[in-house]
Each structure stands twice: as C-alpha cells, then as structure tokens.
Amino acid sequence: MVVDEQDALFYTRAALEAHCPGEGRITVHPTPGSSSPAALAHDVLYAMGKRLAPGPGSPDVWLDSVDAAWLAAAAWAGATGVRHMVVARAHLLTLQRIGRLLAWRTATGVQLTLLWQREARKLPPVLAQVERRLSGQGEFTALLAERGPIPARPFFPPRPPTPPKHAPGAAVVAGQSSVRLPRKARTASAAPDLPSRRCAGAMATAQLVPAAPALPVASRDAAGLHALTHPLIAGALSVLAFTRVTLGALRSTRDLDITGDVSVVKIHGTAHRACGLFEVPEWARPLLAGARAHHRLIPDPTGEGVFAPVMRGEARHLRAHAARLCRLDLTGIAGVLTP
Structure with missing residues (x-):
C-alpha cells in the first residue's frame, strides 16, 4: 500500500x-x-x-x-x-x-x-x-x-502424476490435418477404442515419435490472436491456425496433452485410431498456457478437455472471433461448431 x-x-x-x-x-x-x-x-x-x-x-x-x-x-x-x-x-x-x-x-x-x-x-x-x-x-x-514473487512466464508446470514413459502413443490425425508427418513419425494407436483418459499424453508420446512442424502464421495474425481476451478462444484458435486440425479433434485435448513448457501439443483422432503431435510455435505458447491456466482455475468434475467448455457454451463467440480474424481463414473450421 x-x-x-x-x-x-x-x-x-x-x-x-x-x-x-x-x-x-x-x-x-x-x-x-x-x-x-x-x-x-x-x-x-x-x-x-x-x-x-x-x-x-x-x-x-x-x-x-x-x-x-x-x-x-x-x-x-x-x-x-x-x-x-x-x-x-x-x-x-x-x-x-x-x-x-x-x-x-x-x-x-x-x-x-x-x-x-x-x-x-x-x-x-x-x-x-x-x-x-x-x-x-x-x-x-x-x-x-523489485522483482515480484514468481518468475516470468512460468507456463504452469505439468500436474503430477507424469504419464508413463512407455505408454502407447500416436502421431498424426489421419485424414484431418493438412500437415503430413514423415513416415517414420507415424504410428497407429495400440488400442484405438480406449477412452481419451487412457491415451498417452504429449510428454509420453514425444518420447516415441517426433512432433510435426507448425504451419507458419504471419506476425500480424499472431498479434490478433494475442489480443483476444477469452483464454479458451485464444488458445483454440491459435491451435487451429498452426495445425489446421478439425474441431472434433481439438475438443478432446486434455491438460496432459500439452507439455510442461508448452512446446508440444497432442491432438486426438477419432476413437484414438491415430493421434497427432504438433510443435507449438513460440508465439502461441502463452496462448495455450492461458487456456490451460483457465482450465486449472475452475473445477472440472466431468473430465472434459481443455477447450470443451468454449465449444459448447461459447461456440457463437468462438465463431465470431474466427470470422473477425479473416486473414487466418478459420471460418470454415469454426463454422462446424454447434450453436
């Protein structure tokens, strides 16, 4: 004071x-x-x-x-x-x-x-x-x-427990992403019908297969995403921008599908038959960190994915922001959201 x-x-x-x-x-x-x-x-x-x-x-x-x-x-x-x-x-x-x-x-x-x-x-x-x-x-x-009580850009370290190192992993969301992984980076899920909570997280999967490179996003467009106020909307649209995956895949993204340093994100395929790892570009890391922080600050008794609430309750707002960021051409992706 x-x-x-x-x-x-x-x-x-x-x-x-x-x-x-x-x-x-x-x-x-x-x-x-x-x-x-x-x-x-x-x-x-x-x-x-x-x-x-x-x-x-x-x-x-x-x-x-x-x-x-x-x-x-x-x-x-x-x-x-x-x-x-x-x-x-x-x-x-x-x-x-x-x-x-x-x-x-x-x-x-x-x-x-x-x-x-x-x-x-x-x-x-x-x-x-x-x-x-x-x-x-x-x-x-x-x-x-004076320096404050917490370090700059902590990105919220991952919650314990850490997923098993040798849990089954997967690579690309087959038929849903415009990014193609090298053949050696692809792997099918060992148990495709298991629920998402049994599918390995990003850290465990990254030990088995490399992550696909992020698609380029112009600095002007990245700045537009950084200005968004809703952490879940900013995080969701940034992932769509640098991966071009479908919203159906993004809906299942969990907390453990984002590595502790927010350098890799895992996207799930239908029934987990094939899931994808993507590098998170530097500009997008604070946005994904914001989405995960928002997820951790509210109770999650249903075990929904990080972005699930905004796709359900705030879908119209996500669509509207996608339309405002016309240079990113996300309207086709966001248009499949249910009202």
Missing part, C-alpha cells in the same frame, strides 16, 4: 512508466466513472494487452460477467508471467472492487501495490490492516525496481 495524501503527480507518473508486461510488471489505471460491474477486470485485461471486441453484439459479451472476467484476468496473469501489478487511484474503487482485487491476488500470487491517493485515515478496514505501507518517493521507486 502506497499512501499519497497530497496526490502528487510523481506517483502516478512513476507507476505508468514502470508498466512493462515483458518484465512481468503491469500498471492498471481504472477507467473513471464506469458503472460496469466487471470494469476493473476489463482494465486489468487491457493492461495485459487484451482488447475487447467493439460494437453491439460483441463476441466478448461474456465479459459482462464479473466472475468470467476475473477468471480470465487470473489465467492470463499466470500464463504471461505477471509478477507485480500496480493499481493507481485505488481510493476511487468501491469496497466490492477492492475485494475482487484482493481475491485476484490470492488466486494468482502476484504482488499487488495499491496507490491510495487520499488521506490515510480514510482507508477502509480491509486496507488499513495492510502490513507494508509506503509513503515516500524513494521507497516507491525501490518497490518498482
């Missing part, structure tokens, strides 16, 4: 200049006068480089839900390696929004600094108990130079 009773320009300017997502430090300047319940979560997403689709009937209307917006903000924070978040003008926030910020901090482990630019005696009880309170310009400058 930084208390600036005089509302000195120094603190706001220093906070804005410290904004550097590439180093894991972001500064959020809350939108003044916004009555939207999810507005502060939108501001956090904006600080991380995410942009809401504009206009009426926006495919990002799901972000009007406070829980969904804060969940997305938590997923992206972990996937992109946010270590420290500074929030300016915190004295203008409602108690409810302050509570949401504190809950977000607990969920992510990110260091949170609030600029309280008002008298200290007006701090609400929940903030008056903050142990570390700064009030000098030198202390604030030193705080901004």
Whole structure:
C-alpha cells in the first residue's frame, strides 16, 4: 500500500512508466466513472494487452460477467508471467472492487501495490490492516525496481502424476490435418477404442515419435490472436491456425496433452485410431498456457478437455472471433461448431 495524501503527480507518473508486461510488471489505471460491474477486470485485461471486441453484439459479451472476467484476468496473469501489478487511484474503487482485487491476488500470487491517493485515515478496514505501507518517493521507486514473487512466464508446470514413459502413443490425425508427418513419425494407436483418459499424453508420446512442424502464421495474425481476451478462444484458435486440425479433434485435448513448457501439443483422432503431435510455435505458447491456466482455475468434475467448455457454451463467440480474424481463414473450421 502506497499512501499519497497530497496526490502528487510523481506517483502516478512513476507507476505508468514502470508498466512493462515483458518484465512481468503491469500498471492498471481504472477507467473513471464506469458503472460496469466487471470494469476493473476489463482494465486489468487491457493492461495485459487484451482488447475487447467493439460494437453491439460483441463476441466478448461474456465479459459482462464479473466472475468470467476475473477468471480470465487470473489465467492470463499466470500464463504471461505477471509478477507485480500496480493499481493507481485505488481510493476511487468501491469496497466490492477492492475485494475482487484482493481475491485476484490470492488466486494468482502476484504482488499487488495499491496507490491510495487520499488521506490515510480514510482507508477502509480491509486496507488499513495492510502490513507494508509506503509513503515516500524513494521507497516507491525501490518497490518498482523489485522483482515480484514468481518468475516470468512460468507456463504452469505439468500436474503430477507424469504419464508413463512407455505408454502407447500416436502421431498424426489421419485424414484431418493438412500437415503430413514423415513416415517414420507415424504410428497407429495400440488400442484405438480406449477412452481419451487412457491415451498417452504429449510428454509420453514425444518420447516415441517426433512432433510435426507448425504451419507458419504471419506476425500480424499472431498479434490478433494475442489480443483476444477469452483464454479458451485464444488458445483454440491459435491451435487451429498452426495445425489446421478439425474441431472434433481439438475438443478432446486434455491438460496432459500439452507439455510442461508448452512446446508440444497432442491432438486426438477419432476413437484414438491415430493421434497427432504438433510443435507449438513460440508465439502461441502463452496462448495455450492461458487456456490451460483457465482450465486449472475452475473445477472440472466431468473430465472434459481443455477447450470443451468454449465449444459448447461459447461456440457463437468462438465463431465470431474466427470470422473477425479473416486473414487466418478459420471460418470454415469454426463454422462446424454447434450453436
């Protein structure tokens, strides 16, 4: 907590200049006068480089839900390696929004600094108990130079237990991908009718067969995918862009089908008769990490795949975003989604 009773320009300017997502430090300047319940979560997403689709009937209307917006903000924070978040003008926030910020901090482990630019005696009880309170310009400058509590770009290490090293693996999704693996990289599933939970994950399969190279995606198109706010939509469309697999295959992608460093993803074929390994290009790794982080932040009692919820509940939004990214030509792939 930084208390600036005089509302000195120094603190706001220093906070804005410290904004550097590439180093894991972001500064959020809350939108003044916004009555939207999810507005502060939108501001956090904006600080991380995410942009809401504009206009009426926006495919990002799901972000009007406070829980969904804060969940997305938590997923992206972990996937992109946010270590420290500074929030300016915190004295203008409602108690409810302050509570949401504190809950977000607990969920992510990110260091949170609030600029309280008002008298200290007006701090609400929940903030008056903050142990570390700064009030000098030198202390604030030193705080901004500190490294946060988590390393940059952690990509969420894989959950234990690790799949067996010699579990049956597979290579390419036969007849469904435009990418062809070399003959030596192809293998049929040893037990094609086993459910997906019995099919080996990406790490185990990568020890048996090489991954197919990713299809090229222009940097401009990759930037468009990076701006998407929904982690599952961004992750799903990025996989479709660099693999051109079908959505039916992508629907079954599980947590363990993405390696710990997000360098390889496994896509399942029909009835697991043939499954495919694909290299994940550098630009797409934070997007897949965001999708997996989102998956891990919500209960998953059904054991559905990482992308299954967005294909079912948010299918129209996925289609709309695919249509907006016309240069990637994903409309034919996304058009088969059920409403």
